[in-house]
Amino acid sequence: MRVTIKQIAEEANVSVTTVSNVINKRSHRVSKEKIALIESIIEKYNYTPNMNARSLVQSSSNLIGLLYFSADDDFVFSDPFTAEVLSGIEKQAKEMGYFVLVHNVHSAEDVKTIQRNWRFEGFIMVGVRVKEFVALNEVFDGPVVYIDTHLSKATLQQIQSQTNRLFVNTNDYQASTLAVEHLIQYGHEKIAFLSFDYIVGEPSVIHERYQAYLDTLKKHQLIFEPRWVYKDSEFDRIYQELDEFTAIVVTGDYLAAKLVKFLKNRKKHVMDQLSIIGFDDITFAELMDPPLTTIRLNPSNKGAIAFHQLIRLAKHEETNEQVLLLEGELISRNSVQKMKE
Amino acid sequence: MRVTIKQIAEEANVSVTTVSNVINKRSHRVSKEKIALIESIIEKYNYTPNMNARSLVQSSSNLIGLLYFSADDDFVFSDPFTAEVLSGIEKQAKEMGYFVLVHNVHSAEDVKTIQRNWRFEGFIMVGVRVKEFVALNEVFDGPVVYIDTHLSKATLQQIQSQTNRLFVNTNDYQASTLAVEHLIQYGHEKIAFLSFDYIVGEPSVIHERYQAYLDTLKKHQLIFEPRWVYKDSEFDRIYQELDEFTAIVVTGDYLAAKLVKFLKNRKKHVMDQLSIIGFDDITFAELMDPPLTTIRLNPSNKGAIAFHQLIRLAKHEETNEQVLLLEGELISRNSVQKMKE
DNA sequence: TTGAAAGCGCTACCAA
DNA sequence: TTGGTAGCGCTTTCAA
Numbered sequence: 001m002r003v004t005i006k007q008i009a010e011e012a013n014v015s016v017t018t019v020s021n022v023i024n025k026r027s028h029r030v031s032k033e034k035i036a037l038i039e040s041i042i043e044k045y046n047y048t049p050n051m052n053a054r055s056l057v058q059s060s061s062n063l064i065g066l067l068y069f070s071a072d073d074d075f076v077f078s079d080p081f082t083a084e085v086l087s088g089i090e091k092q093a094k095e096m097g098y099f100v101l102v103h104n105v106h107s108a109e110d111v112k113t114i115q116r117n118w119r120f121e122g123f124i125m126v127g128v129r130v131k132e133f134v135a136l137n138e139v140f141d142g143p144v145v146y147i148d149t150h151l152s153k154a155t156l157q158q159i160q161s162q163t164n165r166l167f168v169n170t171n172d173y174q175a176s177t178l179a180v181e182h183l184i185q186y187g188h189e190k191i192a193f194l195s196f197d198y199i200v201g202e203p204s205v206i207h208e209r210y211q212a213y214l215d216t217l218k219k220h221q222l223i224f225e226p227r228w229v230y231k232d233s234e235f236d237r238i239y240q241e242l243d244e245f246t247a248i249v250v251t252g253d254y255l256a257a258k259l260v261k262f263l264k265n266r267k268k269h270v271m272d273q274l275s276i277i278g279f280d281d282i283t284f285a286e287l288m289d290p291p292l293t294t295i296r297l298n299p300s301n302k303g304a305i306a307f308h309q310l311i312r313l314a315k316h317e318e319t320n321e322q323v324l325l326l327e328g329e330l331i332s333r334n335s336v337q338k339m340k341e
Numbered sequence: 342m343r344v345t346i347k348q349i350a351e352e353a354n355v356s357v358t359t360v361s362n363v364i365n366k367r368s369h370r371v372s373k374e375k376i377a378l379i380e381s382i383i384e385k386y387n388y389t390p391n392m393n394a395r396s397l398v399q400s401s402s403n404l405i406g407l408l409y410f411s412a413d414d415d416f417v418f419s420d421p422f423t424a425e426v427l428s429g430i431e432k433q434a435k436e437m438g439y440f441v442l443v444h445n446v447h448s449a450e451d452v453k454t455i456q457r458n459w460r461f462e463g464f465i466m467v468g469v470r471v472k473e474f475v476a477l478n479e480v481f482d483g484p485v486v487y488i489d490t491h492l493s494k495a496t497l498q499q500i501q502s503q504t505n506r507l508f509v510n511t512n513d514y515q516a517s518t519l520a521v522e523h524l525i526q527y528g529h530e531k532i533a534f535l536s537f538d539y540i541v542g543e544p545s546v547i548h549e550r551y552q553a554y555l556d557t558l559k560k561h562q563l564i565f566e567p568r569w570v571y572k573d574s575e576f577d578r579i580y581q582e583l584d585e586f587t588a589i590v591v592t593g594d595y596l597a598a599k600l601v602k603f604l605k606n607r608k609k610h611v612m613d614q615l616s617i618i619g620f621d622d623i624t625f626a627e628l629m630d631p632p633l634t635t636i637r638l639n640p641s642n643k644g645a646i647a648f649h650q651l652i653r654l655a656k657h658e659e660t661n662e663q664v665l666l667l668e669g670e671l672i673s674r675n676s677v678q679k680m681k682e
Numbered sequence: 683t684t685g686a687a688a689g690c691g692c693t694a695c696c697a698a
Numbered sequence: 699t700t701g702g703t704a705g706c707g708c709t710t711t712c713a714a
Contacts, residue, residue, distance in 0.1 A: 004691055005692065005693095006691075006692095016691090017693085017694085020693060049692070050691050052690085052692090053690070053692040055692095056690090056691080056692075056693095058692085058693070
């Protein structure tokens, strides 16, 4: 059977209080000798406190929850993005003595249950959409860091007073500007845009990127051709209109990889003719043929930052900004070629 | 403040025991009316029991730990394999009302600490090597399922008596046989083998695959040329000896992707001349150029199975086999070509 | 069918 | 500097 604080106390001939005090490093409340003695016994039995008991009495736990939202029962942790976020979180958590419980949730109710079951210091939430945000945000009153949840100005204003809510996003506008500027710098003037389908008007990653695409074209006085804006279901149309533009911005590397494959199947050497830039810098980007030029978003870093912010919130430390924007970084490989003068 | 069992009891004018009984579905101990009454109150307050309290008294928790071993501080959950395993585990766990805590550990000591902190039903361990196995195996006496830990016959024999230890592996021998047979069927007779570096003699995934490669060649009376066995550091040598063989077995898709890239850089159309088969079927395999023929290993399935086995162990259900072997599946794409007769 | 009470392991308060 | 003790929310005897 495992050693408890009581047994340690007995063996040391002290009270449980004293043992508790040395465990919790309240050294000013215990004599040096006793500390040494108790620590040796702790060492001997390899004692570590029972978190359940501790959490029960303290109503806190060194436990944080990584919640991933998805409507369907998809295998979300196989999504490389989520996986890397988790990676970043877990690494930091381990270092700081925290534990991470992961859970895939579908609704606010789910969160209610899970947070009632355990005592979480807080949550990091990934994949929350605007429409579920409000309901969700009410469920839990502890600290929450949202990753990549883009809110409208109005909603943001509403929750400004909630000092324990934080948003860690990529600066998608900046990232996308970076992408388009790179293309322009390389001499491209006819630039297309490909993204997953999204709800127009609703704040989102894609919306930001699209806006930046528009603005950057305008800034450089390049033509914007509505036809050149594609959804992921329109590969065929891209193929047909291929001669019209010389470069395309694709809002994700994975989608870019799919497009490249599709195009290559139709036409062996398309990529000599079309420049392509993606987002994310997934592992595979550099292994593609041609190696994919992309905007690196560094999700593990995002996870790490989210974690640290969460801990700050939990400790009621001041934060200036409610929305943290992480910059994207241009990774220039060969899929974007210089236009001949 | 949250509702407790006590408050429910008060509101229902019954004792906590009775409430506890309805929560735990001991319907024969409570009258129908009280059950209805109590359940309605539970519903009303959206009450769910506090796991810490429950775990404390029951010494169990519906909590399982996914422990990933790594010597260094790598971002292991960004490894697509681990991520998918987690995916499979988490999905099942959620369905059955379990929770998954993930932790990256470096040593047996780490495990000791973490398991003392929380009350785990059991652990699923990934990435455990033979040399750390023994020490590790002693630390915890609850159920453990090891994923892809290959042990020697001797070690396996030693722990045969531990009925709560289980191993879920891919049948790497079968998988590799499948790969080589496929190549042979397509007319290849000169077949090379590429793997990461590994310790010869120590049971491992690669060792199994190598052995199957050897045996299958022999079975078909094909020549085995020791020179054609490569490590991941020997891409250059592969390039130099490229004319000697027509196909290569690569023990992982990621490695295969790297090789293809390397080779293409040297020689534009190598892949017309060399057939290649990988293992894993990573997401990217089908997006490669050419699309990679591979042996699908289905890690999320592995995770799901591991989870179910763990629960069986925890419930002390009988298991016949201590080592579960999951079959690989040939996914035939275009990277393996038929030899001309 | 119901309830009183002990106790899981720990912390925190108060008293010595 | 030390210890006694209440109590966190729950389950589990045992008795009624």
